[in-house]
Amino acid sequence: MNDSNALLTVQNVKKYFKGTKGCQVKAVDDVSFAVAKGETLGLVGESGCGKSTLGRTVLNLVNATEGGVIYEGRDILKLPQTEMRMLRKKLQMVFQNPYSSLNPRMTVLEAVRAPLDIFGIGTKEERFERSRDILKYVGLDEYQMYRYPHEFSGGQRQRIVIARAIISEPDFVVCDEPVSALDVSVRAQVLNLMQDIQKERGVAYLFISHDLSVVKHISDRIAVMYLGKIVEISPRETLYDQPGHPYTQALLSAIPIPDTDIVRERIILKGDLPSPMNPPAGCRFHTRCRFAVEECRMKEPKMRFDESGHGVACHRWKE
Template sequence: MSETVLEVKNLSKYFPIRGGVLRRVVGYVKAVDQVSFSVKKGETFGLVGESGCGKSTTGRTILRLLEPTDGQVLFEGRDIAHLSRRALRRVRRDLQMVFQDPFASLNPTMTVGELIEEPMKVHGLYTKRERKEKVREMMETVGLDPAYVQRYPHEFSGGQRQRIGIARALSLRPKLIVADEPVSALDVSIQSQILNLMEDLQDQFGLTYIFIAHDLSVVKHISDRVGVMYLGRMVEVAPKRELYDHPAHPYTQALLSAVPVPNPRHKRERIVLSGNVPSPANPPAGCAFHPRCPKAFDRCRAERPEMIHLGGEHYVACHLFDEGAQAG
């Protein structure tokens, strides 16, 4: 599991802000701002943060559903961020996505069979008979009755629709799947079923996941390593156990302090952040978190922190861990 399958280097995605009569560009929303991380073959890399922190945009930009503004996305050593559309088409078989809303992501005019078969048709795989057989095989794999192959998405529950989305993503036998909050729209009882299904499929097909979520308890259940984002920037990356037991960044500490503990006798100090999340159209200078950080000092307001190695696979972007930092 030491082989790196995906490496993201200084990835940025800026959206232009237009104003005036001529609709000229007057600024940019920095949704993703110089994000870097790597994903190992066969692991689940969790990507967490508050709503609006840029984690979903990061996932979509990695897959080129959104065009990157800057940076590199190395998939198996090949930079796919700058491939032509024709060259990218050949790579797309190995990169698939499971979307957050299992209803909005499925065409309501297509049957389940057509939805799962469509990627295979687009890539010219198999004969018509083979594709029909593959559809039934994929339905069984994700726990759906193949007898429902002619039904439409609205005839299924939310959990079943998400299984359809997973089957569609798996139909091309991809190597990497970006799962964008795949269980956040589901009931809690159904969430566990989908998470267990994804883990079983990972073992069965040797899949690698980027699992995007805001629910830290869900991420803890399924992830091997976790990256924490704030205002479009990566602030901490660590193995799951290390991150949850020894969070280093003040923002990570605040997030974890809000996670409910299923033990009424266990008391955890709640860290309440002051102020609101700054606008990504006008991010603060220095560390993006400094306006809300209870431990911020002068250097945080002036200089953007770089990732610092804390040992093992634990990295944090915080001046508190820089040898030259002096609180004052």
């Protein structure tokens, strides 16, 4: 993807957390990617690889150690607080746990209306009507508007959270594992709602998940993260058909297939995830990689792209 139609460009973002005794956790280490208008970029990786931190850093909810996020020609990580706040109208977030991301002391109406109240959009009546309409859109009845979050199921709450995220008509929404806490039966419902919203409103998603099937269902492009770095990024079909990075191959081989007749070769990774406090030198994946050679231990691989926009950070790609 070229930069001209990029909605949001993330450039060399790093987020290091300071630990005790001068230790540093490199949660996000030099990550770059771009999101186009109206597309869904899936972000997958195992627990603790820095997915959520990346999502929060992109929205400037945690301060980045280094790097920039370009939106509308400006680096939002360097904006003063007040200007950043005004931009949040256009950059929203959906959280993982719908049980904790709604204020228990606010009714559903108040929660959904909050972004309008914050930015002073419209008159009181207009705000009310927009909130009511958007709640109807996500499938809540009018009589439920005055209830409190704890009176709703997980799926309903997540739909409320989504309504809150889209009411200010954002261009870009970071979805941090939005369906991980939901039952499988409700999951599809929420995912379909998110896709409908995207079709109708042209909002772009950064969809963070550890569930490869979910990401495959919803994403246009997918980025794979390992130990704070993006190791592969590509259009959805390419990634699932021709995974380039050995880590992606291992991940994909772990997706369960709902058919007992198909026997597939499982790639079992050796060892444990190295500590992000002290990541391996060279390629971070070399300790667990079945193709690792001397070069991988010495030199960190750079992301290389082929003509289809498929990027892989591996020395031995296409060998």
